[in-house]
Amino acid sequence: MKLKQLKFAAALVITTFFLSCSSDSGDSGDNGGNNNPPTPEVKKAVSLATSATLGSYLVDKDGRTLYFFSTDANGQSSCTGGCEALWPVFNVDNLTADKLGAGLTLSDFGSITTPSSKKQLTYKGWPLYYYAPSSDDGYGSVMNKLEEAGKTGGEGFGGVWFVAKPDYSIMIVRSQLVGHDGKNYKSDYTVGDGATTYFTDAKGITLYTFKNDKFKKNNYTKEDFSNNAVWPIYETDKIVVPSTLDKTKFSVITVFGKSQLVYNGWPLYYFGQDANVRGANKGISFPAPGVWPVPVKDIAAAVAP
Known part of the structure; x- marks a missing residue:
């Protein structure tokens, strides 16, 4: 009888030991045996999304x-009053590199x-904005x-809001033309007030055309580029444009x-006296109004050489 009791006691000790070990080993499932829960993925404050039609563009967490506004060519927000409800500002305090997505x-x-x-x-x-279209809340x-x-x-x-692409x-910018002579000009290059919608590069630096050029023929730049500082060519082979423009009208020539x-x-140029200042368009009156007009969406095609 005592022998049976001893065997039962030994079996109980062994069973308790194995149950204790099993309990101490932690979870055997999702967290790989670690009692600490998995760290949740941190969303980036700003990252890139991709569209089949628009390519890459910026999004929030x-x-x-996120969007650009064409009238912000000088780098300051011009969306005021009622505009702010439709296009709320986007902001991230203390942005750091680790809060940015790849690219x-x-x-x-x-x-x-603002x-x-x-x-x-x-x-x-x-400046970066959201889009917040108006809608009926269901209560009138x-x-x-x-x-x-x-x-x-x-x-x-409106022809002036575009996804923020990298x-x-x-x-496309919409701004008052102000010549090197300090005078305001309208879109027809007569003196007066009125915004003109025209092209800049990605950083809001104004581009120009030369009235003496021919179709895909640069008639200004010298072979040694000795006059390139006055009217630098827009040197790029990339064609990434807002969706409201006909991409097939853009091309690249070799100069x-x-x-x-x-x-x-x-052919597209910069103006040296703009000094890479965002929104500056002094070249529209140099040496006289209309000699170096800004490129606009509906500009007539250049004449063949």
Whole structure:
């Protein structure tokens, strides 16, 4: 009898030992035997999304599309009053490199204060916005609601709102023309006030055409580029443009070994006296109004040589 009791006691000790070991070993499932829960994935404050039609563009941590406004060519927010409800500012406090998705560089971002004293993040000098279209709330009132993640309904809105892309080679701006003589000019290059919608590069630096050029023929630049400082060619072979423009009207020519972007047959240039200042367009009156007009969407095609 005592022998049976001893055997039972021994079996009980062994069973308790194995159960204790099994319990101490932790979970055998999702967390790989570690009692600490898995670390959740941290969403990036700004990252890139991709569209089959628009290519890459900036989104926030929730996948909501970010936008540029054409009238912000000088790098300051011009969306005021009722505009702010439809296009709320986007901001991230204390942005750091680890908060950015792949393909984005911290030095391309900055911060401004809007006329209504809000902080706003900029990208390559362009203030960033959300799109918040108005809709009926179901109770007879109209309200503005942030666009859903993955949507790009603000693209091309009014011809002046575009998704914030990292690789534009052309941007559309709407601004007052102010010549090197300090006078304001209208779109027909007569003196007067009125905004003109024209092309710049990705950073808002104004581009120009030369009235003496021919179809895909640069008649200004010298072979040794000795006059290139006055009217530098827009040297790029990239064609990434807002969706409201006809991409087929852009092309690239070779000018003494360098690539120059062309629109509707017109080679594109910078003006040296603009000194790479965003929004400056002094060249429209140099040496006289209309000799170096800014490129616009509906410019007539250049004449064949």
